[in-house]
Amino acid sequence: MAELRVNNLYLDYGTGATANAILKGVSMELQRGEVVALLGPSGSGKTTLLRAVAGLESPKSGTITIGERSVFDGERKFEMPAEQRSLGLVFQSYALWPHKTVADNVGYGLKLRKVPGDEIAKRVKEVLGQLGLGHLGERFPHQLSGGQQQRVAIARALVYNPPVILLDEPLSNLDAKLRESLRFELKRLQRELGITSIYVTHDQVEALSLSSQIAVMREGEVVQLGKPRDIYTNPKSRFVAEFIGTSNFLNGRVSATDGDRVTVDTTEGRLVVRSSAGVPVGSEAIVSARPEVVEISTSSADGAVPNEWSGEIVTRMFLGDAVDHVVKVGGFEVRNRSNPNQSIEPGTRVYLRMNPELLTLVPVG
Numbered sequence: 001m002a003e004l005r006v007n008n009l010y011l012d013y014g015t016g017a018t019a020n021a022i023l024k025g026v027s028m029e030l031q032r033g034e035v036v037a038l039l040g041p042s043g044s045g046k047t048t049l050l051r052a053v054a055g056l057e058s059p060k061s062g063t064i065t066i067g068e069r070s071v072f073d074g075e076r077k078f079e080m081p082a083e084q085r086s087l088g089l090v091f092q093s094y095a096l097w098p099h100k101t102v103a104d105n106v107g108y109g110l111k112l113r114k115v116p117g118d119e120i121a122k123r124v125k126e127v128l129g130q131l132g133l134g135h136l137g138e139r140f141p142h143q144l145s146g147g148q149q150q151r152v153a154i155a156r157a158l159v160y161n162p163p164v165i166l167l168d169e170p171l172s173n174l175d176a177k178l179r180e181s182l183r184f185e186l187k188r189l190q191r192e193l194g195i196t197s198i199y200v201t202h203d204q205v206e207a208l209s210l211s212s213q214i215a216v217m218r219e220g221e222v223v224q225l226g227k228p229r230d231i232y233t234n235p236k237s238r239f240v241a242e243f244i245g246t247s248n249f250l251n252g253r254v255s256a257t258d259g260d261r262v263t264v265d266t267t268e269g270r271l272v273v274r275s276s277a278g279v280p281v282g283s284e285a286i287v288s289a290r291p292e293v294v295e296i297s298t299s300s301a302d303g304a305v306p307n308e309w310s311g312e313i314v315t316r317m318f319l320g321d322a323v324d325h326v327v328k329v330g331g332f333e334v335r336n337r338s339n340p341n342q343s344i345e346p347g348t349r350v351y352l353r354m355n356p357e358l359l360t361l362v363p364v365g
């Protein structure tokens with residue numbers, strides 16, 4: 001059964017002629033234990049959607065259901081107050097109470113709900129333990145590192161055993177290293193506790209690694225919802241392809257199809273792509289090639305492999321665990337990502353190879 005269901009949600013800010021549509025018919029469904037990563041440019045409505053689910057904003061129409069409880073129904077004009085929805089919220093600015101200890105910060109919400117003291121203590125201890133904060137209960141926030149503070153904020157959201165937690169860029173204030181370790185911890189917690197959550201992030205690696213589904217938002221709409229692998233390998237639009245990672249977009253026109261083999265003629269040569277998109281011969285299409293799919297070599301395979309192009313290295317960037325080369329092929333600049341031990345001088349003549357199985361045909365539009 002779905003733990004969270006959002007159906008056709010509309011939300012405006014302002015009224016009358018100045019009303020501004022922010023959510024334009026958003027729908028999504030999360031099964032228990034599922035994590036949906038919300039990705040999208042700034043201003044696309046991610047925070048607004050979370051706030052609407054939490055009961056902090058009033059949508060205009062649509063429905064929101066948590067488990068079997070309806071918490072918002074535009075038609076029936078029913079709106080459950082935020083505190084009764086009892087969702088866990090973790091926002092980017094996690095504002096802990098500076099004069100309360102870690103344990104009191106975490107237990108405060110339970111205290112407000114008049115949960116008995118010994119029960120609060122037990123629950124707080126349990127949650128702090130789960131987040132690796134067991135030894136820090138008596139400290140004050142200013143005595144903690146940023147990562148520890150962030151974990152306290154997460155503990156505070158988990159302490160109620162909420163059916164759903166909503167996280168809005170919870171790691172974005174942290175440095176790269178800390179983010180990575182907390183990301184692993186979140187993943188572990190998610191697995192151990194089977195938490196259902198919506199997770200807003202700007203970070204595609206975070207989205208790909210933490211979520212069971214990714215929803216890509218654009219101007220108040222979910223433009224694609226799917227498994228991370230599907231979104232990554234099979235974006236339905238250029239917008240999604242561009243948003244979800246760096247890619248090369250090689251535009252051309254479909255010149256032949258043979259089963260799921262599609263041939264695209266570009267200004268710099270022909271590409272064969274495996275695709276079931278059913279793009280008709282004669283139509284425009286874009287072939288998306290992720291940098292890691294583009295192989296480079298200083299020698300030609302002499303027709304033994306499909307999709308071999310030749311070009312010249314224009315730039316090279318060392319990225320620590322990889323090297324990127326940009327190769328100029330006529331009017332295209334194609335980015336490759338290689339193992340760091342393959343590093344080729346700019347100015348070198350090279351051959352590019354792109355495996356048809358790993359390329360994606362993106363419908364134009």
Ligand SMILES: Nc1ncnc2c1ncn2[C@@H]1O[C@H](COP(=O)(O)OP(=O)(O)OP(=O)(O)O)[C@@H](O)[C@H]1O
Pocket residue numbers: 013014022040041042043044045046047048049
């Ligand atoms: N209280 C408000 N009144 C009017 N407009 C608002 C209000 N809050 C947000 N907006 C507008 O709603 C739109 C969506 O904002 P939202 O905060 O949901 O974006 P977001 O996707 O979370 O962006 P970011 O990635 O920058 O956090 C923006 O255009 C924003 O300016």
Ligand SMILES: [Mg+2]
Pocket residue numbers: 046047048168
């Ligand atoms: Mg936001």
